[in-house]
Amino acid sequence: MKKPIIFLVDDDPSVLKSVARDVKSAYRKEYRIMSTQSAVEGLEYLKELKTKGETVALFLSDQRMPEMLGVEFLEKAKEFYPEAKRILLTAYSDTEAAIKAINEVQLDYYLLKPWNPPEEKLYPVLNDQLDEWNSNYIPDFDGIKIVGYQWSPKSHEIKDFLAGNLVPYQWLDFETSEKGQELIELNNISSKDLPAVFFEDGSYLTNPETKDVGAKSGMSVEAKQKMYDVAVVGAGPAGLAAGVYGGSEGLNTLLIEKRAPGGQAGTSSRIENYLGFPNGLSGADLSRRAITQATRFGIEFLSPQEVKSIEIKDHYKILTLKDGAVVNAKAIIITSGVDYRKHPAKRIDEFTGAGIYYGAATTEANACQDQDIYIVGGGNSAGQAAMYLSKFAKNVYIVIRKPDLSSSMSQYLIDQIGGTSNIHVLGNTEITEVSGEEKLQKVKLKNNQTENEERKDAAALFIFIGAKPMTDWLDIEVIKDKRGFLETGPALIRY
Numbered sequence: 001m002k003k004p005i006i007f008l009v010d011d012d013p014s015v016l017k018s019v020a021r022d023v024k025s026a027y028r029k030e031y032r033i034m035s036t037q038s039a040v041e042g043l044e045y046l047k048e049l050k051t052k053g054e055t056v057a058l059f060l061s062d063q064r065m066p067e068m069l070g071v072e073f074l075e076k077a078k079e080f081y082p083e084a085k086r087i088l089l090t091a092y093s094d095t096e097a098a099i100k101a102i103n104e105v106q107l108d109y110y111l112l113k114p115w116n117p118p119e120e121k122l123y124p125v126l127n128d129q130l131d132e133w134n135s136n137y138i139p140d141f142d143g144i145k146i147v148g149y150q151w152s153p154k155s156h157e158i159k160d161f162l163a164g165n166l167v168p169y170q171w172l173d174f175e176t177s178e179k180g181q182e183l184i185e186l187n188n189i190s191s192k193d194l195p196a197v198f199f200e201d202g203s204y205l206t207n208p209e210t211k212d213v214g215a216k217s218g219m220s221v222e223a224k225q226k227m228y229d230v231a232v233v234g235a236g237p238a239g240l241a242a243g244v245y246g247g248s249e250g251l252n253t254l255l256i257e258k259r260a261p262g263g264q265a266g267t268s269s270r271i272e273n274y275l276g277f278p279n280g281l282s283g284a285d286l287s288r289r290a291i292t293q294a295t296r297f298g299i300e301f302l303s304p305q306e307v308k309s310i311e312i313k314d315h316y317k318i319l320t321l322k323d324g325a326v327v328n329a330k331a332i333i334i335t336s337g338v339d340y341r342k343h344p345a346k347r348i349d350e351f352t353g354a355g356i357y358y359g360a361a362t363t364e365a366n367a368c369q370d371q372d373i374y375i376v377g378g379g380n381s382a383g384q385a386a387m388y389l390s391k392f393a394k395n396v397y398i399v400i401r402k403p404d405l406s407s408s409m410s411q412y413l414i415d416q417i418g419g420t421s422n423i424h425v426l427g428n429t430e431i432t433e434v435s436g437e438e439k440l441q442k443v444k445l446k447n448n449q450t451e452n453e454e455r456k457d458a459a460a461l462f463i464f465i466g467a468k469p470m471t472d473w474l475d476i477e478v479i480k481d482k483r484g485f486l487e488t489g490p491a492l493i494r495y
């Protein structure tokens with residue numbers, strides 16, 4: 001965690017040096033001491049510090065300075081850090097002005113120069129002020145901050161991307177978070193350019209592409225070599241396992257993932273049937289463990305990066321990546337998994353990312369607090385999502401075309417759902433239309449036996465209706481079945 005700052009301003013270099021020396025000797029363990037001779041420069045620093053998410057605990061400023069009076073500086077500093085303690089350093093002759101300022105602009109204290117010995121004249125005052133400041137201090141989040149509109153598809157995409165890549169972030173809803181609004185105003189960002197992503201070094205990107213957010217967060221999208229023993233396309237559980245075994249066998253292995261490690265499993269809130277985890281584990285935890293294991297064996301991992309095509313020349317396979325880069329491999333393992341099938345209800349595309357999500361239960365769970373939400377699908381992934389979301393939502397409705405879950409969901413999940421009072425299974429039901437203004441607000445339910453239709457309020461809709469293979473991009477001669485799955489093993493004998 002970053003240390004809070006004690007900020008010193010005095011135009012006289014010798015006074016500044018000695019006050020900094022005394023403050024450092026007593027407080028440097030718990031605070032970072034920053035000092036400047038220029039009040040104007042000081043205000044510039046404050047803007048930068050605020051953007052970087054740093055916290056100032058206390059300002060100590062000289063009163064008589066050529067650029068502006070200390071009182072004026074402290075007033076301006078308050079705009080950046082309203083909670084920080086503000087102390088004025090004055091000469092004896094300025095005492096009256098200092099007292100007046102304390103009353104007028106509510107400074108916390110004034111100190112007279114010289115402050116020797118500091119143990120008697122300086123530290124007791126600073127201790128008192130810092131104790132008070134600390135009693136109200138809630139440390140700021142250190143990592144990436146995203147400021148945007150809750151129902152913006154782009155905001156959802158970035159949150160989902162960072163969560164999938166195991167990068168911690170803080171979400172600040174522009175409409176409700178004062179801190180978010182402050183960051184946007186401070187950097188003169190127009191609300192039409194949201195979402196904005198702020199990084200630890202104080203820089204930010206507005207309305208960014210996920211690949212740019214990935215690059216700034218330290219993810220690697222460029223292969224280090226031109227030739228690999230084996231390239232693995234897709235880092236779901238299958239690709240991660242291939243990566244681990246490639247690496248452990250000493251093969252020079254490249255693992256390429258277009259979104260986030262873990263694939264579908266990475267989006268699961270709780271996987272209970274994975275070997276070796278008797279209490280179950282989240283998809284994020286599984287991905288974190290697998291990627292650590294694979295990289296420990298020395299594999300190279302590119303994410304977010306997509307393989308666009310494969311070409312075979314002599315004994316080599318040439319992979320072309322989304323950004324045009326080319327890598328060669330002696331062997332390729334394709335573990336590109338599947339992608340969600342689109343739900344056919346009317347207007348579904350309009351609200352995708354704005355209340356309607358394919359999978360992605362975990363990143364938007366907080367927004368479901370005390371609301372009625374819907375899940376479509378009767379498989380295990382839908383069941384896991386229902387269990388997870390039931391901790392946030394008022395009611396979770398599972399919509400399925402079949403009469404009940406018995407033919408499509410594991411019994412352990414059916415039992416858990418049966419024992420959760422705010423989950424309701426709507427059998428023989430379909431969603432035929434969705435509606436809303438800027439975000440999803442209602443779903444139209446149709447009973448496929450009675451043909452009855454009704455509209456219901458819905459804060460969110462999570463879709464888990466099966467998937468199609470992600471193999472369209474693959475145009476080399478490999479054998480696919482009629483649904484697009486790559487044939488492997490004994491199935492190849494048929495051809």
Ligand SMILES: Cc1cc2nc3c(=O)[nH]c(=O)nc-3n(C[C@H](O)[C@H](O)[C@H](O)COP(=O)(O)OP(=O)(O)OC[C@H]3O[C@@H](n4cnc5c(N)ncnc54)[C@H](O)[C@@H]3O)c2cc1C
Binds near residue numbers: 257307308338
């Ligand atoms: C919400 C949910 C919960 C689940 N829960 C369970 C459970 O509890 N137990 C269980 O056994 N199974 C569960 N499953 C199923 C399980 O997750 C899948 O069977 C498993 O993820 C399949 O792994 P895979 O590696 O084959 O493919 P995927 O997981 O689909 O991964 C494929 C990866 O390849 C990437 N990719 C695709 N094309 C490219 C390309 N051209 N370039 C680069 N990368 C590419 C994709 O982005 C993706 O990350 C669940 C699935 C979901 C969606």
